[in-house]
Amino acid sequence: MGSVAAQLRQRQWKRDSYLISTDPSLIPMDQLMAAFDSDDFYWTDSLPEEAMREMVEQSLCFGLYRVDGQAASDAGASAEAGAEAGAGAGTPGPESRAQLHVPSPNTKLKLLGFARCVTDFITFLYLTDVWVDHDHQGGGLGSWLIRSVQEVVEDMPHLRRSLLFTGDWDRSVPFYERLMHMQLIDCRRESGGLAIMERKGRGHPGFGREGTGYN
Numbered sequence: 001m002g003s004v005a006a007q008l009r010q011r012q013w014k015r016d017s018y019l020i021s022t023d024p025s026l027i028p029m030d031q032l033m034a035a036f037d038s039d040d041f042y043w044t045d046s047l048p049e050e051a052m053r054e055m056v057e058q059s060l061c062f063g064l065y066r067v068d069g070q071a072a073s074d075a076g077a078s079a080e081a082g083a084e085a086g087a088g089a090g091t092p093g094p095e096s097r098a099q100l101h102v103p104s105p106n107t108k109l110k111l112l113g114f115a116r117c118v119t120d121f122i123t124f125l126y127l128t129d130v131w132v133d134h135d136h137q138g139g140g141l142g143s144w145l146i147r148s149v150q151e152v153v154e155d156m157p158h159l160r161r162s163l164l165f166t167g168d169w170d171r172s173v174p175f176y177e178r179l180m181h182m183q184l185i186d187c188r189r190e191s192g193g194l195a196i197m198e199r200k201g202r203g204h205p206g207f208g209r210e211g212t213g214y215n
């Protein structure tokens, strides 16, 4: 069985030659650092490599990859087999978690997206560092990535709250409202500050009820 953290770090989803995985050992640190140093990461830069590694190891990270070459067809075959097995058990369609083999060390994984959850794996989860490679934006990968995060969030039985901050009121607020059912916490748009968004988890006393309070 293993700890909840260990289980949550074994989740994966497959679509065509793309893979989303929560396995931190798959993350190519050089590619992640390059992403953090790109213009898209306007809220931070990369940290020294040891600090980056520790940050990744102590979070729940979602890596979105293009699986290249032979590895892609191997992974695809495994995914189909897993999907078939899942279908028999009533598991839903193509976006469902696929029972993939963890790619071998020789597999070429190109990091195309990333999302990081700072979490105790039980009661609280803060989503940050959401990114899709500039050349691949606008094609649905970001939505898929965030839906996979939300699938995990919805599965956490004792989660009280998921939370995020964003400065992009126009695009990101509706994005997270739509994909994660996040709600704005009472804060004033006029102040020019960050939007704070939350979603009650299944462990919240007000789970399933409107509003952001406890009642």
Ligand SMILES: CC(C)(COP(=O)(O)OP(=O)(O)OC[C@H]1O[C@@H](n2cnc3c(N)ncnc32)[C@H](O)[C@@H]1OP(=O)(O)O)[C@@H](O)C(=O)NCCC(=O)NCCS
Pocket (backbone or CB within 6 Å): 040, 041, 130, 131, 132, 133, 136, 137, 138, 139, 140, 141, 142, 143, 144, 166, 168, 171, 172, 175
């Ligand atoms: C936000 C981001 C991950 C979305 O990934 P994507 O692959 O382009 O997403 P999709 O193609 O699935 O969907 C695009 C949707 O994301 C929305 N979006 C949310 N935040 C966005 C942003 N900062 N930049 C561009 N689009 C954004 C778009 O408005 C679009 O909505 P629509 O479908 O209603 O038109 C990606 O644009 C990105 O990495 N942006 C730069 C980094 C960033 O701003 N991250 C922080 C977000 S809080």
